[in-house]
Amino acid sequence: MKKKRGAADNLNDKTAIQKHREWRGGRDTAYDYLQWCRLWGILIKWAASHPVQNVKALFRYRWMFTYLTVPSFFDRVCEGHRGAALRGARNNLNYLASDVTKTLTTIFSADMHLHPGSKKAEELNRKIICVDELLPNLLGKGFPDCKMILFQEYPMYLPSLINQHSPVHYIEQSELYGLPADVCPLPSFEAGLAIEDDFPKIGCCMLTSNMPCDGSIMTTMLQERRIGLPSQVLNVPLRWKDEEVQGYAVEEIKSAISFLEEHTGCRFDWDALKEACEVWNRQNECKFEKWDYNRTDIPPHTGSSAWLYRIFEHQAVAGEPLALKNDLKVNKILRRQVAAGKCPKTIRHRAIIWNTPCNNYANFNNWLLNCWGIDSVCEMIDIHGTDLIDTSTHESMLRGLADHYQTATMRAHTKGGNEVILDALWEKYEEYNADMIIMFDQISCKGVSAINGLFEEGAMKRGIPMVRVRQDLMDPTSISRREMRNDINIFMQNVMNEEPVDASLVEFDDDQSW
Amino acid sequence: MKDLKHIHFYENLLEQTGNDLVLQEKEAGGVAVGYTCYYIPEVLLNCGKAFSVRLRAPNTGSLDISQYYMSSFICGYTRALFERAFEGGMNYLDFYASSDTCQQMVRVVENIRDLGLISNPDFGWGIIDAPLKVTPHGLRLYADQITEHILKPLSEKYGVDISDEAIRAAVNEHNEMCAIFEEISELRKEENPRITPREFHILSLVSYASPTSRILPYLRETLEDLRTREADAQNRWRARVVVVGSELDDYDFSEIMENARCYVAADRYCFGSIPGRQQIELNDDEPVLDQVCRFYLETNQCPRFMSQAKIMQRRETIRDLVREYNAEGIVIEQAKFCDFWGYERTLNAQVMQQEYGIPTLGIDREYVVRGSGQLATRMQAFVESLEIKRLQKGGGEK
Ligand code: SF4
Ligand code: SF4
Numbered sequence: 001m002k003k004k005r006g007a008a009d010n011l012n013d014k015t016a017i018q019k020h021r022e023w024r025g026g027r028d029t030a031y032d033y034l035q036w037c038r039l040w041g042i043l044i045k046w047a048a049s050h051p052v053q054n055v056k057a058l059f060r061y062r063w064m065f066t067y068l069t070v071p072s073f074f075d076r077v078c079e080g081h082r083g084a085a086l087r088g089a090r091n092n093l094n095y096l097a098s099d100v101t102k103t104l105t106t107i108f109s110a111d112m113h114l115h116p117g118s119k120k121a122e123e124l125n126r127k128i129i130c131v132d133e134l135l136p137n138l139l140g141k142g143f144p145d146c147k148m149i150l151f152q153e154y155p156m157y158l159p160s161l162i163n164q165h166s167p168v169h170y171i172e173q174s175e176l177y178g179l180p181a182d183v184c185p186l187p188s189f190e191a192g193l194a195i196e197d198d199f200p201k202i203g204c205c206m207l208t209s210n211m212p213c214d215g216s217i218m219t220t221m222l223q224e225r226r227i228g229l230p231s232q233v234l235n236v237p238l239r240w241k242d243e244e245v246q247g248y249a250v251e252e253i254k255s256a257i258s259f260l261e262e263h264t265g266c267r268f269d270w271d272a273l274k275e276a277c278e279v280w281n282r283q284n285e286c287k288f289e290k291w292d293y294n295r296t297d298i299p300p301h302t303g304s305s306a307w308l309y310r311i312f313e314h315q316a317v318a319g320e321p322l323a324l325k326n327d328l329k330v331n332k333i334l335r336r337q338v339a340a341g342k343c344p345k346t347i348r349h350r351a352i353i354w355n356t357p358c359n360n361y362a363n364f365n366n367w368l369l370n371c372w373g374i375d376s377v378c379e380m381i382d383i384h385g386t387d388l389i390d391t392s393t394h395e396s397m398l399r400g401l402a403d404h405y406q407t408a409t410m411r412a413h414t415k416g417g418n419e420v421i422l423d424a425l426w427e428k429y430e431e432y433n434a435d436m437i438i439m440f441d442q443i444s445c446k447g448v449s450a451i452n453g454l455f456e457e458g459a460m461k462r463g464i465p466m467v468r469v470r471q472d473l474m475d476p477t478s479i480s481r482r483e484m485r486n487d488i489n490i491f492m493q494n495v496m497n498e499e500p501v502d503a504s505l506v507e508f509d510d511d512q513s514w
Numbered sequence: 515m516k517d518l519k520h521i522h523f524y525e526n527l528l529e530q531t532g533n534d535l536v537l538q539e540k541e542a543g544g545v546a547v548g549y550t551c552y553y554i555p556e557v558l559l560n561c562g563k564a565f566s567v568r569l570r571a572p573n574t575g576s577l578d579i580s581q582y583y584m585s586s587f588i589c590g591y592t593r594a595l596f597e598r599a600f601e602g603g604m605n606y607l608d609f610y611a612s613s614d615t616c617q618q619m620v621r622v623v624e625n626i627r628d629l630g631l632i633s634n635p636d637f638g639w640g641i642i643d644a645p646l647k648v649t650p651h652g653l654r655l656y657a658d659q660i661t662e663h664i665l666k667p668l669s670e671k672y673g674v675d676i677s678d679e680a681i682r683a684a685v686n687e688h689n690e691m692c693a694i695f696e697e698i699s700e701l702r703k704e705e706n707p708r709i710t711p712r713e714f715h716i717l718s719l720v721s722y723a724s725p726t727s728r729i730l731p732y733l734r735e736t737l738e739d740l741r742t743r744e745a746d747a748q749n750r751w752r753a754r755v756v757v758v759g760s761e762l763d764d765y766d767f768s769e770i771m772e773n774a775r776c777y778v779a780a781d782r783y784c785f786g787s788i789p790g791r792q793q794i795e796l797n798d799d800e801p802v803l804d805q806v807c808r809f810y811l812e813t814n815q816c817p818r819f820m821s822q823a824k825i826m827q828r829r830e831t832i833r834d835l836v837r838e839y840n841a842e843g844i845v846i847e848q849a850k851f852c853d854f855w856g857y858e859r860t861l862n863a864q865v866m867q868q869e870y871g872i873p874t875l876g877i878d879r880e881y882v883v884r885g886s887g888q889l890a891t892r893m894q895a896f897v898e899s900l901e902i903k904r905l906q907k908g909g910g911e912k
Contacts, residue, residue: 178864179857179860180850180856182851183856191857213617213853214616214853215853217646217818218817218857221817221825221857221861222857224822231822233646235647235652239614239642244659245659247655248645248652251651255651418628441585446585446587446853449588450592450618452583452584456582
């Protein structure tokens with residue numbers, strides 16, 4: 001059969017690295033190129049600021065190599081984007097790069113693995129608070145003289161998105177240690193890092209938590225033993241729809257504040273927290289506006305550069321004025337395109353994407369759109385932390401923070417009763433005027449797998465076309481990108497009886513791709 | 515040894531999830547409250563006319579239906595319960611008291627509710643949130659959640675008496691049962707014990723799966739029998755161990771231990787007697803509900819508890835049991851696909867071995883263990899390793 005020509009022709013076999021920069025028309029290609037140069041500027045500035053330390057980090061930490069592939073990752077996540085989608089994506093991603101590089105500098109400057117015996121590093125560590133990466137760090141804004149760092153975000157979560165192979169070694173280590181292979185790869189990756197002693201040695205104390213689920217609870221125990229920092233668990237209630245658990249949630253935050261005050265020697269600054277909460281509220285309002293646009297027939301910005309940024313914003317940069325500045329800028333771009341009634345993409349289907357996305361295939365959304373014209377107008381992972389924080393009193397702020405935690409990424413849907421994840425799905429389907437559901441069958445996410453049947457029956461009862469896409473969050477050795485695409489291909493060809501928008505993308509090999 | 519009094523009757527009771535005693539109690543106007551987890555204080559489900567049934571799914575065969583509804587990567591216990599409810603085997607239940615403490619188990623009750631699997635017009639359910647550490651505000655949350663989601667519905671919908679007097683009466687009855695178990699448990703410390711692991715496992719299971727008031731008379735007689743029972747002249751046990759782990763309601767497990775001539779001196783697993791069969795002491799100063807809830811929080815050994823104090827308590831409890839029951843090793847068992855016990859088993863198997871110096875075997879197992887050759891082989895090998903250790907220490911034959 002003659003091979004169809006299309007976007008896949010620009011991808012190298014197996015590695016899927018682009019042969020040349022994607023042609024998106026004159027203006028968009030130029031914009032994309034300039035933003036790509038801006039990214040290199042950020043990376044070079046970072047690398048050059050502490051060259052010795054960064055090189056040491058590269059040799060000390062296996063996961064650090066992953067960050068060298070960031071430009072390629074950003075390109076993948078922007079595949080096929082035009083107009084506002086491209087601009088939104090590039091701005092979000094570059095903001096992310098600038099914030100992450102700054103944090104990496106803080107981490108490596110204080111890292112006792114890189115600076116053994118250093119007094120300067122010790123001094124820095126006195127003001128570094130480590131927190132479980134799934135515990136949003138807005139609370140840290142109440143300690144303006146300290147830096148609150150999402151402990152696993154930089155060695156684990158981001159690398160798992162950037163390079164699909166980065167989790168494999170660590171997951172293998174956790175299995176060699178004897179941990180069961182059926183547990184979600186996220187806690188396994190974290191356990192592997194702890195076992196390999198591949199977490200930076202930083203901080204004066206650690207706030208752990210039960211976020212988001214059972215596997216994470218257990219991996220925390222293992223990590224605490226290895227890391228050895230004074231720690232306290234912040235217990236975030238599970239039945240978060242229940243008003244009666246809120247008092248407890250607030251008490252837990254108060255207790256965490258006392259713990260942090262004791263270990264950092266700093267007083268909690270309520271004014272600083274208030275200021276940050278107000279910034280966060282504005283960030284959130286910007287997000288609401290984006291969702292509004294995606295409910296229209298011309299959704300300007302969908303896909304992983306939106307959800308990935310949302311997760312990062314909620315977890316790592318809530319209350320950060322620079323993040324807000326980026327939001328305002330992106331919203332202006334989106335607003336303009338919507339006002340002009342333009343939508344430079346081929347949309348055949350409006351899909352709701354449900355359950356946790358696949359980190360090892362972050363650009364799955366791009367593929368859906370480019371290959372089959374399926375636009376991910378709403379994704380479960382994008383919708384969390386949707387309530388504004390009432391900053392009128394200390395108590396109301398704590399209540400808002402408690403809610404911010406309980407509705408954090410993954411938590412917002414996988415906990416609180418199955419009605420939360422089920423009802424929201426049917427609601428979003430209507431709200432976004434969708435015509436299909438793509439259900440991630442994340443095989444080791446047990447809390448969600450255990451309601452598989454209710455999803456199936458719910459979709460059947462409502463006559464909604466639903467396709468299950470198997471994936472294993474961040475373990476490509478269980479289910480590959482190709483297999484995920486195949487689930488969609490079979491559905492689109494056999495159930496929907498459709499022809500692809502770009503046939504070259506139906507079948508290609510990217511197993512060795514980052 | 516001659517057969518233990520009532521053992522065959524107990525075995526028969528364990529063939530059904532809603533056994534004859536459960537049905538008799540229902541006939542007499544009792545309110546059947548199912549539960550699965552130590553986080554749900556059993557004693558509170560025995561107030562007034564309510565009675566508790568710790569849920570099991572004996573004789574589980576195919577799990578195909580639960581595979582469709584709950585996937586195949588879910589713990590066998592939860593899937594078996596779902597399957598049993600789907601088959602109509604739980605229609606005797608009036609109320610399902612659950613806790614959102616294991617994400618797999620909570621989905622069972624939600625599935626049962628949403629699919630309307632219990633054909634009992636009075637069926638109700640309650641799910642509590644529970645803390646992962648013991649603090650004053652955690653106790654408040656726990657007690658309030660139990661009141662709101664379990665006690666109040668039992669009182670309002672079924673007319674169950676949940677007054678302080680009713681709770682105290684339930685504690686008294688519970689304590690009587692626990693006193694029996696405490697005495698029987700002492701017998702396990704004998705050099706040549708007069709009760710076998712299988713028998714003890716059966717007694718423990720039947721006490722959880724039957725209404726306390728109806729099983730008590732039988733247990734009293736069994737204890738009486740045990741007081742005068744003579745152990746076999748020859749001590750057949752090659753090793754003594756403490757079994758620790760997740761849900762374990764299949765007494766074939768203990769039979770496998772017996773076949774390896776391994777004596778289970780103490781049972782620290784869900785459905786075992788530790789914790790669960792220890793008396794609750796009440797004072798007259800504090801609200802009785804708070805006292806009961808505190809007791810359950812403090813004695814709870816679930817790996818879900820995250821605080822350092824609780825993590826250490828779990829390890830020290832095992833160490834203390836090894837000492838108290840004169841055991842030489844530990845078996846940590848885990849239901850396959852259980853996230854909590856998967857990690858706990860791996861980590862504590864190493865910690866107990868390396869830091870506490872106690873030989874430890876970690877195993878995972880299916881819900882139904884009957885005929886598991888792999889399990890039998892591993893037990894056999896572990897017993898041999900314990901014997902070799904004893905020989906090396908110069909201890910000789912057991
Ligand atoms: S994907 Fe599921 S199992 Fe994995 S961390 Fe998230 S909620 Fe937990
Ligand atoms: S054995 Fe584990 S997974 Fe199964 S119900 Fe118990 S805690 Fe949950």
